[in-house]
Amino acid sequence: MTTALLDFLTALALAPLLPGVIARVKALFAGRQGPPLLQAYFDLCKLLRKSGVYSTATTWIFRAGPIVACASVVAALALTPAAGRTALISFPADFVLLAYLLACGRFFTVLAALDTGSSFEGMGASREVHYAALGEPALLLGLLALARQTGTMSLPSLLGRASPLAPEAALVGAALFIVLLCENARIPFDDPNTHLELTMIHEAMVLDHGGVDLALIHYGSWLKLWLWSALLAGVLMPVALKTIVTPVPLVGVTGVLAVALGIGVVESCIARLRLLRVPHLLATALALAAVAFILGVR
């Protein structure tokens, strides 16, 4: 319980480190120096001090969107075992609740975007729900494959016992990695640094937010990245590492940072996909999860 609590608090504290790590890796590949590791913290502080500008078209939904989005990720984090260790709360089929909590946050982000009446934000919202509808089955089927393979139903146990040496777990890892990139608006699905609103997904939805609201949105999305990285680390980390007992939440943090490094490398090496090809890549993730499931059931 205490380790789970420590992991949870670490996630809350260190999540803004992830964008810094990814940016550093990308800068390394590009031969630049890159922004400071703690840049995200500076951004948060700056945004929290600002007041807001609100569109005259908006209602309370616009103000509620960032709050619900951020709170849903925090709630989902309580179910997430850091790198396959323990979670604050776990029970059979808890990964369903995790997926639906994230969906709840997404729903409010999308509504807040539609509340502004901007066509760009409508575009982003449309893409977001479209891709999520393809990513969600891949996530649940992948975790189900691990559940069948390990014979357990709750996240900590099924991730804790999943061995990356088994082909099933490796396939699930690949599928989850694709969905992670999509869910967290990374290349090849979405370019967090793009400057063309027409091609954005996540950033297009939050064009009108500013100040404290934007801080909540950013913090929520970094937490979400941490959550997904922790899940993926749970699949891919060798069992021996997952079970090490340390007084500090070192294992979880190492796993998450390793995944962040991986994301940075992938982002440096491949280009953005055309939007029309995105469903195809997500279908590939679903296919990988399905192959893992069928192999695991055998």
Place this chain on the structure above:
Amino acid sequence: MMDGVVDRLMVLLILSDVALLGMSRLGAVIGLAALQGALLGGLALSASGETSRAVLLAAVGLSVRGLLFPWLLRRTARRAGVQRDLEPFVGYALSLLIGIVMLGASMALGARLPLGRAGVSNLVVPAALFTMFTGVFLIVARRKALTQCVGYLVLENGIYGFGAASVGEIPLLVELGALLDLFVAVLVMGVAVYRITAEFDHMDTQRLDALRG
């Protein structure tokens, strides 16, 4: 341990089938078919032990399936100037879904069929079946003659894997005969495709129906 190796090979074979279903680039498709040839060579080796005859057969199979055919196909593709099979009859995302259903079906079939020798991984028969299905599907669902040719190769790969699973050692003559057959088929197909392209400026098999009387 041996079984573990065969298992891994078969998982890779299944994955290469899935990739074949989802890829549009001809170069990658040909490469995957070549990879399958290599995987099957590995299967033959580990299934029948490392006798000199097995090694020889694997080497011949590998060089024909993994090197000669891809080279021929690539050359034809380059000459015909095709890179992708765009607008197939069945879309790539849908192909993947159908592929999953085929995989499930071959698993169910493989568990029921009384094939597979004792001591060989129980994944070989399903994987071979799935490869055969994939080959047939590629022939049916793709538009370009070259992709269909690859489908034919993949189908043959599946049959070979099936044979390796059920009889173990394939008689030398049969194996060489099959390879020769394939070789002629690929060669003829390549020449035909080249000629068709030179003549009509495309190699869309759908338009062949204009030839009927």
Place this chain on the structure above:
Amino acid sequence: MTQTLIALAALLVSASAALGLRSRARAASRLGAAGSPAALAICVVALIRVLSSGHAVALRVSWAEPFGELTLGIDALSSFFLLIILSLSVVTALYGVGYLERSSQSSVSWFFFNLLVASMIVVVIARHVLVFLLAWETMALTSFFLVAHHHGQRSVRRASWIYLIASHLGSFFLLPMFFLLAPAGGSLAFSDLGHALAPWAASSCFVLAVIGFGCKAGLMPLHVWLPEAHPAAPSHVSALMSGVMIKMGVYGLLRVAMLLGEPPLWWGWLLLALGAISALLGVLFALAQHDLKRLLAYHSVENVGIIVLGIGVGFTGLSSGAPHVAVLGFTGALLHVLNHAVFKGLLFLGAGSVLRATHTAEIDELGGLMRRMPVTGSTFLVGCLSICGLPPFNGFVSEFLIYWAMIAGVLSLTAATAVPLGATVAVLASVGGLALACFAKAFGIVFLGLPRRTTPQSVVENGPSMTAPMVLLAAACLALGLSGPLLAPAVATVVADLHAPIDAASIHATTRVLSRVTLIAAAFMALVAAMALVRHRLLCRRESRAAPTWDCGYVAPSATMQYTASSFAQPIVDLYGSLLRTRKRLDAPEIHFPEAAHLETETPDLSREGIYEPLFEAIGVALRRMLVLQHGQLHIYVLAVVLTLIALLLWQVGWNS
């Protein structure tokens, strides 16, 4: 039992009073709406007692009809459905008072409303084939008249005819089913049905029941009447029909399955397949619609699919020796029946409120209603969250149980069973994602942004008679969502009725898990409240500015440039284009300078266009050939009658000798 009969009497009194007071519309609608609350008040205690104890009560009255006596009864399954019927009818009746205020024919409508509620009650308590079928037909007829309320419009007349025909086609399959079930020459009481049935007969009964009841429930190839009838009916009637009446199909299926005993494995497969198809295609067709009520109708198809998935998992668990899977599946399905009644009722009432205030249900013409109609908007949002199965609202609890049942099945069953069950998990997850997309569209386009057409200034929130029921149902959505640990044991007696071996230990295990779900949901809500408070504290001393929406530097954004429902759903509709077959008519400007352009899309129902219309066309052609017999020559008709009689006589004589 007595209480339920008194409640029935109250409904009939209320119905006839409404009809009798035709000339005084206000009094008629007051009295007509009073029937359901009175009925609920009379029997709620007795019903809850049956539900909690599981002791069935029965009533037998000897009756001079040919097949024995009149039998009625209430067991846990009946009382569960009765409670849902009565509660939702109370809320919709209350709403109807406001909704029908300006209608000239409200007294007739109230007459049929009360008869519909009464007939549904009789369907649920009937324990005799004849009573059941009579009530079933009354239910179809009364709801037909309710659907045809606005019979001045051609489209409404057409829709109500489609509904009537579909209902009768469904009943057509129920007759042979009961015929097979009944013992030769014996009584038609339910307790005597289905004894010592041959396996083939049991299976035929089951298939007939799935078709007959599936037609009422709206399972996918049989659902054609739903997207027609729901938009045509007055909204409180749509709410009642979609929330409760289609569940009578589910009830009938469960009741007949109880009579049939041990299910073979393929029954579960059949239900899983039908459920998966209904859920997936239902939500996809919903996405492609632009009419708010038609969209909701397709979501009823989706949710019935989810319910049937739950029942299918239950059957699969029963027949493959995994009782815990069966218990979870049935519990999830039953709770989804309850939850769907609440949130779909709420959504249809909300759609009715929009329709009444703006006089259109065309999504692409609406927008920005949240400001004009805050209560309708907020409660509709709660309905959307619930139907998408998002925590902490009620849809999640039942969907979670169904997921859990599937996952438990995947873990404990053999490969041949586990793989299809895994596929249903993927289907359910896709359905969840697509439903979210659909309701983001429905709510976002109708209630958020700016009005897309210049709507008259007169759009105002409806009166408390219409808003109060919505608030009530929205509160119920949240309350049911947080009371999962109480609900699962509450339906345990019903699950036990369905032959699923449920015991204290399994109830306890379910309750423990659901209480953790509730804990997380409550923590989530507390977190939202806390963050809202912190945000308020941070911002209350700072000055915030109001400005037009930032449109990336474009100088004159206008409301018509907003994303519409069609553009929002377009990527998904295109992706599944081969299934949906959306028709597009595009008049694009052909020169570079903007000109008037026009895009029209329509997604007709696949099974209506692909199955029923060709089928009926063919039947029509075949029957037209029979016209040669109808020539108007009376003497030849007489000859035909005589010849038939002689032929029958000869046959009978030959038979006996």
